Amino acid sequence: DPNLNENYVFSQFIEGDCNRLARSAAIAIAENPGKNSFNPFFVYGGVGLGKTHLIQSIGNKIRQDFGDEFSVLYISSDQFTNEFVHAIRNNRAREFSMFYRNIDVLIIDDIQFFSGKEKTQEEFFHIFNALHQDGKQIIMTSDRAPKDIQDIEERLISRFNWGLSTDLQMPDYETRYAILEKKSLENGIEFEGEIFEFIAHNFKSSVRDLQGAIIKLLATASLQKIDNIDLTMAKRILKDLIKETKKHISIEDIQKMVCDYFGIDPNKVREKTRKQEIVEARQIAMYLSKTMTKSSLKTIGLQFGGRDHSTVIHAINAVEDRQETSPKFRQVVKDIRQRVELAIM
């Protein structure tokens, strides 16, 4: 069982400038698995931009065109880790390893979750080498570029760049419009062009949210048995969704804004350095992550280079204390907070 979702196919994946290179490489790979210059194929980009859809399309096309000629496996990096841990516990590490070395097309999703998992990384390193040596196709995704993944062995990062590593961007306005049209057509409902325009203008950060908007309209129409939704109704129905997506601030946004403010490299706040100016930026960024997002202390720690939650608590306390004693510092924190708020509007 290749573990593929059959809806994730190329014909459902709308092409645009945002994904042209990744999409054409993906098709080339599907036509010639393993025997192409895109091995490994590494696709990165933010949440909901189509990474999983694209890489599963490769798997589905290979299955369709070649049948059993190639064994294909799609797996998330978390599943891979769990299986590996399970295998070790049951003295089946060798079987685990043999199983993966026999796959022709290995598709691993969200590889950033290998971060900090040394044993898993080592096992994957050996599997990677064996597959690559045998001309088997390896396909991976991550939420960021290889060099930006924290706590991953250098030798793995360098291998990730052996073939093609490319990103997916948020589709531009026209592509968003096309995605909306396609989605509503599939569901047999046509909306006025001005409704597509409205949605395409207001959902700019993830294709998943963009589709969520049209799905909400479709669902509302069907529940309330309305066969003609006009723009005013659409605006009312989508009001809350728009508020939510606009309010969504990520820890990464905060890190970036804080570092912009102090003129330092955003990677620095995720590294272990103890330089005073970086410690200060890191503490402010942790504090804002806690107060401006819904993230847990654990998540915040992880996003700052895998730090412990007690480190995060310490940072938050330090920033709170210092704001009480120093009006100047309080103003700095306030300024940065404002910039973050502005940036996401």
Ligand code: ADP
């Ligand atoms: P990611 O893995 O990057 O988080 P997904 O592949 O899960 O994103 O995509 C989120 C949703 O958006 C899926 O329903 C997917 O089908 C859809 N999607 C993303 N990009 C496109 C595109 N270019 N054309 C059509 N649908 C897309």
Ligand code: MG
């Ligand atoms: Mg995904």
